[in-house]
Structures are given as C-alpha cells and as structure tokens.
Amino acid sequence: MTNTFSFDLQNTDGKARTGVIHTPRGDIRTPAFMPVGTAATVKAMMPESVRETGADILLGNTYHLMLRPGAERIANLGGLHRFMNWDRPILTDSGGFQVMSLSELRKLTEKGVTFRSHIDGSKHFLSPETSMEIQRLLGSDIVMCFDECPALPADRKRLEESMRMSMRWAERSREAFGDRPGHALFGIQQGGLEEDLRAESAEALQSIGFDGYAVGGLAVGEGQQAMFDCLDFAPDQLPVDKPRYLMGVGKPDDIVGAVKRGIDMMDCVLPSRSGRTGQLFTRQGVVNIKNARHADDPRPLDEACRCPACRNYSRAYLHHVFRAQEMISGMLLTWHNLTYFQDIMQGMRDAIAAGTFAEWEAAFHAGRAQGDIEPL
Amino acid sequence: MTNTFSFDLQNTDGKARTGVIHTPRGDIRTPAFMPVGTAATVKAMMPESVRETGADILLGNTYHLMLRPGAERIANLGGLHRFMNWDRPILTDSGGFQVMSLSELRKLTEKGVTFRSHIDGSKHFLSPETSMEIQRLLGSDIVMCFDECPALPADRKRLEESMRMSMRWAERSREAFGDRPGHALFGIQQGGLEEDLRAESAEALQSIGFDGYAVGGLAVGEGQQAMFDCLDFAPDQLPVDKPRYLMGVGKPDDIVGAVKRGIDMMDCVLPSRSGRTGQLFTRQGVVNIKNARHADDPRPLDEACRCPACRNYSRAYLHHVFRAQEMISGMLLTWHNLTYFQDIMQGMRDAIAAGTFAEWEAAFHAGRAQGDIEPL
Numbered sequence: 001m002t003n004t005f006s007f008d009l010q011n012t013d014g015k016a017r018t019g020v021i022h023t024p025r026g027d028i029r030t031p032a033f034m035p036v037g038t039a040a041t042v043k044a045m046m047p048e049s050v051r052e053t054g055a056d057i058l059l060g061n062t063y064h065l066m067l068r069p070g071a072e073r074i075a076n077l078g079g080l081h082r083f084m085n086w087d088r089p090i091l092t093d094s095g096g097f098q099v100m101s102l103s104e105l106r107k108l109t110e111k112g113v114t115f116r117s118h119i120d121g122s123k124h125f126l127s128p129e130t131s132m133e134i135q136r137l138l139g140s141d142i143v144m145c146f147d148e149c150p151a152l153p154a155d156r157k158r159l160e161e162s163m164r165m166s167m168r169w170a171e172r173s174r175e176a177f178g179d180r181p182g183h184a185l186f187g188i189q190q191g192g193l194e195e196d197l198r199a200e201s202a203e204a205l206q207s208i209g210f211d212g213y214a215v216g217g218l219a220v221g222e223g224q225q226a227m228f229d230c231l232d233f234a235p236d237q238l239p240v241d242k243p244r245y246l247m248g249v250g251k252p253d254d255i256v257g258a259v260k261r262g263i264d265m266m267d268c269v270l271p272s273r274s275g276r277t278g279q280l281f282t283r284q285g286v287v288n289i290k291n292a293r294h295a296d297d298p299r300p301l302d303e304a305c306r307c308p309a310c311r312n313y314s315r316a317y318l319h320h321v322f323r324a325q326e327m328i329s330g331m332l333l334t335w336h337n338l339t340y341f342q343d344i345m346q347g348m349r350d351a352i353a354a355g356t357f358a359e360w361e362a363a364f365h366a367g368r369a370q371g372d373i374e375p376l
Numbered sequence: 377m378t379n380t381f382s383f384d385l386q387n388t389d390g391k392a393r394t395g396v397i398h399t400p401r402g403d404i405r406t407p408a409f410m411p412v413g414t415a416a417t418v419k420a421m422m423p424e425s426v427r428e429t430g431a432d433i434l435l436g437n438t439y440h441l442m443l444r445p446g447a448e449r450i451a452n453l454g455g456l457h458r459f460m461n462w463d464r465p466i467l468t469d470s471g472g473f474q475v476m477s478l479s480e481l482r483k484l485t486e487k488g489v490t491f492r493s494h495i496d497g498s499k500h501f502l503s504p505e506t507s508m509e510i511q512r513l514l515g516s517d518i519v520m521c522f523d524e525c526p527a528l529p530a531d532r533k534r535l536e537e538s539m540r541m542s543m544r545w546a547e548r549s550r551e552a553f554g555d556r557p558g559h560a561l562f563g564i565q566q567g568g569l570e571e572d573l574r575a576e577s578a579e580a581l582q583s584i585g586f587d588g589y590a591v592g593g594l595a596v597g598e599g600q601q602a603m604f605d606c607l608d609f610a611p612d613q614l615p616v617d618k619p620r621y622l623m624g625v626g627k628p629d630d631i632v633g634a635v636k637r638g639i640d641m642m643d644c645v646l647p648s649r650s651g652r653t654g655q656l657f658t659r660q661g662v663v664n665i666k667n668a669r670h671a672d673d674p675r676p677l678d679e680a681c682r683c684p685a686c687r688n689y690s691r692a693y694l695h696h697v698f699r700a701q702e703m704i705s706g707m708l709l710t711w712h713n714l715t716y717f718q719d720i721m722q723g724m725r726d727a728i729a730a731g732t733f734a735e736w737e738a739a740f741h742a743g744r745a746q747g748d749i750e751p752l
Binding site: 039040041043044045046068069073076077078083084085295296298308312313314316317319320321323324326327328330331 | 415416417419420421422444445449452453454459460461671672674684688689690692693695696697699700702703704706707
C-alpha cells in the first residue's frame with residue numbers, strides 16, 4: 001500500500017505495456033479492464049464476485065449516481081466505496097458523456113451543461129467545477145476531467161471547436177480538483193480521428209499536467225478499423241510514464257487491439273450487459289445461450305473457464321434459466337463474461353511481461369476463429 | 377452419511393421436536409425450513425449461498441420442472457441435483473397443488489388430472505403413477521404422494537370425498553413408487569379442518585405405510601388461527617417416529633406456531649418472494665425497504681443478522697438498489713430473508729434441545745412486537 005498515486009511501467013512488448021498503478025486503495029495491474037458499476041452495483045454481481053473475476057478497479061457513473069441516490073447522500077453515508085461495499089479503487093467518469101446520451105433537454109454553453117434527469121425530469125447542471133465536486137463527494141480514486149464527447153462521424157470544424165472547449169474545461173477541471181493526495185485526475189484527449197487535433201489536444205493536456213491520460217471520443221460509432229487507425233497514433237502522443245485509458249471499449253478483440261497499440265486501461269458495459277441478454281464471450285468466440293441447440297447439452301459453456309457458470313453448470317442449465325428468465329441466469333452469465341474479460345487481461349499482462357504478446361495475440365484470434373464447439 | 381433414509385428424533389419440549397433426518401445426500405436437521413427452488417433455482421440465489429444460509433434441503437416443483445425444461449431432459453442431464461448444482465437433499469412436491477393453482481383447462485377424474493401448461497398451452501396428464509415417474513426422473517430424495525388439495529373454506533362433503541380420493545391416490549403412489557432404497561415417499565394427510573376426517577386420513581396413510589407424513593390442505597385460505605386449531609390435533613394423529621411436514625408454510629410466526637405443535641419440516645416461497653418485493657423479515661418485525669425513511673439510514677437492516685445484506689450494507693444502500701431495480705436488490709434481500717428463516721429454525725432446534733422452547737418463543741414474539749428501530 002502507498003499513500004500516493006503512481007504508475008510503475010514494468011514491461012513493454014512492441015507498443016504493448018504492462019505495469020502497476022499504485023493507489024492508497026490497492027494496486028491496479030495494467031492492462032486493466034474496469035467493470036462498470038453504473039448505479040453503485042455491477043449489475044447482477046456481488047462485489048466479492050467481481051473481485052474474484054480478477055478486477056482491481058471498478059468504474060462508477062457520475063451521471064447516474066448524482067441523480068440517484070445523489071452525491072451528497074453518498075458522501076454522508078461514507079462515500080461510494082463504503083456504500084457499495086467495494087474497498088478497492090474506483091474510477092468515476094465526469095458525467096459528460098451520459099448527459100449527452102441519456103438526459104433530456106440539454107443546453108450546452110461554455111459554462112457547462114444544463115439538463116433534465118431521465119429518471120424524474122428534475123433539472124441539473126454539470127460543469128468542470130460541479131463534476132469535480134460530485135466526484136469528490138463520491139470519493140472517487142481516479143477522477144475524470146469534464147469534457148464534451150462528440151459522436152462520430154463529425155465534421156472537422158465541430159471536432160476542433162469541441163476539442164478546444166474540452167481543453168479549456170480540462171484546465172478548469174484541474175483548477176477545481178485542487179490538491180488531493182492519493183487521488184488522481186485524468187485528462188481526456190479529444191479530436192476525433194484527426195491526428196493533428198489529437199496532437200494539439202495531447203499537448204494542451206500535458207501543459208496542464210495530469211496523473212493519467214484518457215483517449216476519449218472513440219468507440220462512438222466510427223467502427224473498429226477507424227478506431228485502430230486512430231490508436232496507431234493517439235497513445236503515442238501521450239506521456240510514456242502515465243497510464244493511458246481508452247474510454248468505453250470494448251469487445252474482446254477491441255481490447256486486445258487497443259493494448260497492442262499502447263493502451264493501459266479500459267472499461268465497458270459489454271460483458272455485464274451481454275451477460276443479461278444471453279450473449280457469452282468465450283475462448284472460441286461468441287455463444288448465444290438462448291439458442292435451442294444448447295437445450296440438451298451437458299457440456300460447459302467454455303471448458304477452459306474458471307467461472308462458476310462453466311465449472312458448475314451445463315449449457316443445458318444456462319439455457320434453461322435464461323429461457324425461464326430466472327435471475328441466476330443474469331448472475332451466472334455476467335460472472336462468466338467478466339471472468340473471460342479479466343482472463344484476457346491476465347493473459348496479455350503475462351504475455352507482455354514474457355515478451356510473447358504477438359504469440360498470445362495469434363492464439364487469441366485463432367481460438368476465436370474456431371467458432372463454438374459442434375452441437376452434440 | 378448413510379445409504380438409507382431414516383429419522384432420528386432426538387429431543388422434545390412440549391410437543392416441539394428436534395432431530396435429524398438421515399439421507400444418502402446428507403443430514404437434514406429438524407425442525408427444517410426448505411427454501412423453494414421452483415424452476416431448478418432458488419430465485420436470485422446461488423446454491424452455495426442457499427447452503428450458507430443454513431438450508432439442509434431444497435424443495436423443487438414437479439409441475440414447473442415437468443413443463444420446463446422437462447423431467448426426461450433433467451434425467452438425461454444427470455438429475456436435478458447435478459442440473460442445479462445442489463448435491464444435498466431435494467424434496468419434490470407431486471405437482472398436484474400447482475396444477476390446481478396455475479394450469480388451465482383442468483379435468484380431474486379418479487384416474488388423474490389433464491391440464492394445459494400455463495407456459496405454452498401444451499397438454500399434460502398427472503396421476504399418482506406419472507407423478508411418481510416424474511419425481512423419479514428428477515432424482516428427488518423425498519417424493520410426495522400425488523393428492524388433491526381443496527381450497528378452504530370447503531363444505532364437509534367436498535372435503536370428505538376429496539380426502540378419500542387422495543387416500544386412494546396415496547395407495548397408488550405407494551404402489552408406483554416401489555422400492556427405492558435411500559429415497560423416501562411421504563404420504564399427505566387431508567381432511568380440511570375436520571378432526572375426524574384428519575384422523576381417518578392419518579389412519580389410511582399409516583395402513584399403507586410411508587417414510588414421513590405431511591399435513592396437507594392447510595395454509596390455503598383458512599387463516600392462522602384456524603390453521604393452529606387444526607395443528608392442535610392433526611400432527612398428533614401421525615406417527616411419532618416419522619417426520620411430519622407442513623406444506624407451504626409460512627410466515628415466521630406460522631412456522632414457530634407449527635413447530636410448537638409438533639411439525640418437523642416446512643417450505644414456503646415467502647422469504648424469497650418477499651425478498652424480491654422489498655419486504656424483509658427481521659428480529660424486530662417486518663421492514664419495507666422501499667419506504668423513504670430508509671433513504672439516508674446508515675444502519676444495517678437487522679443488527680443481529682449474519683447475512684451479507686446486514687453485514688456489508690446500509691439500509692440506505694438496500695433502499696437505493698431496490699428503487700433503482702438493480703438485481704443485487706433481489707439477491708441481497710432474498711439472502712437476508714432466507715438467513716433469518718434459517719436462524720429461526722436454528723434457534724428453535726437449540727431451544728428444544730435445551731428444553732427452553734417456551735422462553736425462546738416468548739423472546740421471539742417480544743422482539744417482533746417491538747417493531748422496527750426508530751427512524752433517525
């Protein structure tokens with residue numbers, strides 16, 4: 001344990017990196033995948049089980065938490081960690097992205113965003129200053145700058161203006177965050193798919209100075225190839241000695257491609273959301289458990305998986321409880337997906353440390369290309 | 377472990393009894409409360425967690441399982457225990473009660489009941505013989521006779537005719553069950569609230585001979601006092617040296633009153649169903665977690681409870697996740713209710729063994745009469 005926030009880059013293999021982020025609440029092994037605990041819970045999971053999957057850190061959503069149950073309430077109850085019974089690190093987003101995607105009647109100015117709650121229509125205001133205050137009340141270990149994230153495709157002028165406002169907001173976020181030992185503030189690079197705008201953004205952020213740097217504004221409709229093309233240059237524009245976080249990514253092959261390009265941290269609702277809809281990620285590709293082919297299948301979902309869904313149950317059982325809409329279905333399938341995602345991260349960390357990332361990646365893709373086992 | 381089914385009555389205190397039912401799949405401490413695993417899952421619970429609450433045995437519903445996923449399918453997959461990852465004893469009901477309460481287009485004759493599935497409208501037939509076969513396919517440790525259970529109030533003639541048919545069905549059930557070492561068949565006493573009909577039923581069952589005896593036909597609309605009045609004589613009509621099972625009961629005070637009157641086993645969906653609707657049973661009475669008074673309350677639901685909901689979370693958190701309709705709400709609240717029910721059973725077992733059941737019962741009622749802690 002440590003009283004300060006620091007990043008220890010331990011090995012590289014090509015552009016892929018492995019290391020450890022030290023925080024007062026525990027270490028985060030990188031590359032790290034952060035499960036999303038939107039409303040103070042990773043849906044369908046007990047926090048002990050999330051930890052068992054191998055997660056070192058969770059993501060909490062400022063937008064959701066500020067609306068319900070409210071940041072002051074959480075602060076009065078001892079902070080988000082205690083509230084949700086997760087004593088390890090928590091990263092919170094700034095709320096900006098979800099204001100854009102979920103709220104109603106948004107009004108965006110240089111000062112910030114006024115919007116109405118999607119839950120009860122109540123009126124709220126988010127700005128760099130209020131976002132920093134809310135994330136402080138939540139007790140977040142890694143705080144994200146308040147930024148604007150335009151959907152792609154967007155024209156260059158829109159991207160440029162938005163990025164420059166986000167950089168002014170980054171400065172205001174830094175100012176409002178102040179000096180909070182043991183807590184980190186991450187800047188967010190914007191600029192769409194434009195290399196020069198990304199470079200300008202990266203420079204602006206570094207001149208302010210942050211504890212880590214996110215690549216924002218990707219995985220917003222541009223497709224995997226365009227994202228990878230951008231990741232071929234964007235991480236290189238950021239400091240080598242700080243964590244690099246790709247926000248909102250992604251599918252297993254997105255994650256592997258991002259790590260290959262120098263990303264250290266990611267988050268996504270995909271494994272938990274897909275778990276609830278019966279879409280499973282396995283070493284041999286995607287399995288849809290609601291398919292009738294599984295109804296009599298005594299075999300595990302993924303023979304190599306260590307999760308309870310694979311160790312203790314047949315595909316037939318997982319199919320049955322999914323079809324019967326039993327809660328254990330969401331519980332087991334989410335557990336599986338989160339375990340698989342964490343196993344990918346562990347595999348990459350080990351491979352990078354051993355200098356065998358290329359071999360690991362080839363085996364990863366080969367397994368998935370096989371497709372699911374044959375029906376019985 | 378043992379290869380046979382047997383009941384070891386260890387202590388009595390008044391009419392209350394404590395003992396152990398030995399089965400090849402493990403011991404069942406009595407008085408025992410059996411959580412209900414309707415469709416091969418105790419809703420919202422992992423089986424390991426059900427075991428942690430203190431449950432020695434689960435109940436499975438023949439009606440639900442025969443319709444989905446089907447008894448032959450479960451048999452082909454290695455039986456219900458393996459299917460649902462519960463290796464301890466399972467009792468299955470006969471399907472008769474739920475045919476009456478859930479299915480459509482029922483046609484009842486001396487031979488059995490024809491009905492349509494509430495899931496897909498498919499046509500099925502249940503009789504003493506088919507019920508025994510389905511329960512055998514499931515691999516049930518304690519099999520229940522197929523009977524008819526009339527709702528109360530019902531006129532005496534209806535009760536008498538129904539009871540006598542159930543006794544003929546009990547004989548057919550015994551015949552169809554055959555000789556299955558290590559598996560038990562329980563007869564079911566009927567006769568409504570009529571002492572002489574209950575006596576006639578008890579005699580008919582004993583002349584057939586069963587491994588245990590259920591008091592059926594109660595908790596079907598008659599109210600607690602009428603049920604207790606019936607339990608003042610009905611268990612005494614059954615053999616002393618065999619387990620006595622009161623079906624479908626009940627609320628905590630129903631359970632305590634039944635044990636006081638000589639009942640050894642019970643089952644009910646109440647703790648799990650109420651958990652999902654936010655109704656919690658505590659040492660100080662019922663708590664409705666959706667009530668706004670809990671929104672800022674940092675205190676545990678029940679300070680004396682050992683379950684994760686009470687050990688690791690505030691009332692404020694439980695309120696929040698219930699209002700946000702998060703799955704962890706059903707998970708935690710069910711866990712609490714099942715733990716509380718099992719703690720009542722353990723308390724009664726200990727008190728009966730110590731000869732202090734009356735004192736335990738007085739303390740139980742006094743705690744509940746206190747009502748919930750004052751709002752902050």
